[in-house]
Each structure stands twice: as structure tokens, then as C-alpha cells.
Amino acid sequence: MTYSSSTATSQPNVSSLNGSARRAAECHHDVHETIIDALDILWDAFEEDQPSNLYQLVMGQVERPLLARVLERCDHNQSRAAACLGINRSTLRKKLRDHDLI
Numbered sequence: 001m002t003y004s005s006s007t008a009t010s011q012p013n014v015s016s017l018n019g020s021a022r023r024a025a026e027c028h029h030d031v032h033e034t035i036i037d038a039l040d041i042l043w044d045a046f047e048e049d050q051p052s053n054l055y056q057l058v059m060g061q062v063e064r065p066l067l068a069r070v071l072e073r074c075d076h077n078q079s080r081a082a083a084c085l086g087i088n089r090s091t092l093r094k095k096l097r098d099h100d101l102i
Contacts, residue, residue: 064099069086070099 039058043051049089051057074080082092098101 019095063095064101067095067099071096 025032042054042058067081070084071078071081074084078092078096079089085092087095093102
């Protein structure tokens, strides 16, 4: 897996931002780079075999901790957590049940 330079240029110029916008942009970059590194490690773990379920594998690893942490940061208020995630509350509840978080 490689990181496309066109993706990098779509990010805002951090030096032109102030305060929380700058911190958010820097955090976005850090998270993005961490994900790229983790995907490279995962890809290398397959050695010669090309994965056939990479999307399901990655989403299965990411979704549960994402939901759990957002719910915790929103004081277990599902409406606030759903709004933060940009999903419908009923969708959040289904996902929470699927991951045995409620």
C-alpha cells in the first residue's frame, strides 16, 4: 500500500490555521499516518497471499473501539454519540448491539 501524494495535498495548509483548527488538522494528519502504517503492517502480515476480506477485517478492528470511545466521551448519551459520529441514533444502537456494547 502506498500513500498517494494527491491525498496529502487535499489536506489544509496547517501553517495557515489557528488554534483548535490547527490542532485538529495536525491530529488528522497523525491519525492518517498511523492508519497508513498499521495497514502496511497488516498487509505485510499476509506475506504472499493477497487478502480477500481486508475491508471487513479492518472495519471489525476499528468500529468497536471507535463506538466505545465516542460513547464514553459523550457520557454514554447515545443521541450525542450518534450526532458526533454523524449517524442516526437507531443505527448507533444497532452497531452497539452488534459489538455487545449495550
